[in-house]
Amino acid sequence: MRKQLIVGNWKMYGSHSANAELLSGIAAARPFMADVAVCVPFPYLSETAVALAAHGIHWGAQDCSAHEQGAYTGEVSAAMLAEFGCRYAIVGHSERRTYHAENDPLVADKAKAALARGVTPIVCVGETLAQREAGETEAVVKRQLSAAIHALAHCVGEMVVAYEPVWAIGTGRTATPEQAQAMHALLRAQLRAATPRADDMKILYGGSVKPDNAATLFAQPDIDGGLIGGASLKVADFVAICRAAD
Ligand code: PGA
Numbered sequence: 001m002r003k004q005l006i007v008g009n010w011k012m013y014g015s016h017s018a019n020a021e022l023l024s025g026i027a028a029a030r031p032f033m034a035d036v037a038v039c040v041p042f043p044y045l046s047e048t049a050v051a052l053a054a055h056g057i058h059w060g061a062q063d064c065s066a067h068e069q070g071a072y073t074g075e076v077s078a079a080m081l082a083e084f085g086c087r088y089a090i091v092g093h094s095e096r097r098t099y100h101a102e103n104d105p106l107v108a109d110k111a112k113a114a115l116a117r118g119v120t121p122i123v124c125v126g127e128t129l130a131q132r133e134a135g136e137t138e139a140v141v142k143r144q145l146s147a148a149i150h151a152l153a154h155c156v157g158e159m160v161v162a163y164e165p166v167w168a169i170g171t172g173r174t175a176t177p178e179q180a181q182a183m184h185a186l187l188r189a190q191l192r193a194a195t196p197r198a199d200d201m202k203i204l205y206g207g208s209v210k211p212d213n214a215a216t217l218f219a220q221p222d223i224d225g226g227l228i229g230g231a232s233l234k235v236a237d238f239v240a241i242c243r244a245a246d
Contacts, residue, residue: 004034004218004245005160005202005225007122008232009062009090014044018233023051025235026242030055033246034225037088038232039122042076045084053085060088063096064119066109078117089114090227092124092144094166104144108151115155122160122204122227123148125187129167137165138186145187149194157197160204161187162227168207170229177216177223180205184222211237214244 014022019040026036037058040048048059065075081089091114092107102110111121125144127137141163149156163183165175175183184203191198205217206227217223225245231237 002200002202002224005204006032006034006036006238006242006245007060007088007090007162007204007225007227008038008238009093009206009227009229010038010040010044010232011062011095011229012041013233014041016047019044019047020051022233022235022238023048026057026238027052027055029235029239029242030057032242034242036242039088039090045081045086049085058087060086060090060119060122062090062093064089064091064110064114064121066106066113068113078114078119081114081119082117086119088122088160089119090122090124090162092148094124094126094128094164094169098166104147105151107144108147111148111159112151115152115158120158120160121148122162124162124164124206124227126164126166126169126207132165132167137183141183141187142190145190149190156191156195157201160202161191162204162206163187164206164227166207170208172208174208174210174213174217175205177220180217181220181222184220188222209241211240211244214241218245 039060064078091110096102114121125141127140202224204225204227205223209226
């Protein structure tokens, strides 16, 4: 059986004092049956590592450069993330695709760069509302995953996939467990065609996961945990979601 994984995506929120409270609250709530991680803004990686190192909770970043190193002002490399003990890097989040014009090949390159340094990429895929209404959901999501599959080649089995319908992110509108399961099953089938390890891979659901809907989502056979935005900033909510995956 696949172990569930709950990942908090703090986005561009945080401060030294808020982080300390949040991280100590999460650490104090251990142990969890699920694997738990938080993906924090780059400047907070160091304090997150210090706060979580002894607690069996992982941490990671919300992006990473596709480049090894060089004159890329503002970028952060996978090697740097590895130096800070990052276990994960989210790549291709819809906010990066939308606000930073990230396309499938770039996202795939980022995933590859992360893996090359031992950082597990959490590759986000998901359709917009317009795409869903136009009946393009499956084609869009398949195309997004396919780019990562091709770039990672024999390492496909090492990535984590996150299905995040864009219309459900930060909107309070969640995919129904049935809608989410249908997409996860589709993604699993696509992974099965690419790697014999597909049944061991984690496919997370993201988009308005809250304490009151987490358990039914995580109970779906192909949903292996969640990528949690807003609710990961409140200790009680995040802990409740982690417990829902127990
Ligand atoms: P949300 O965000 O839980 O606030 O909808 C999820 C995400 O963007 O990863």
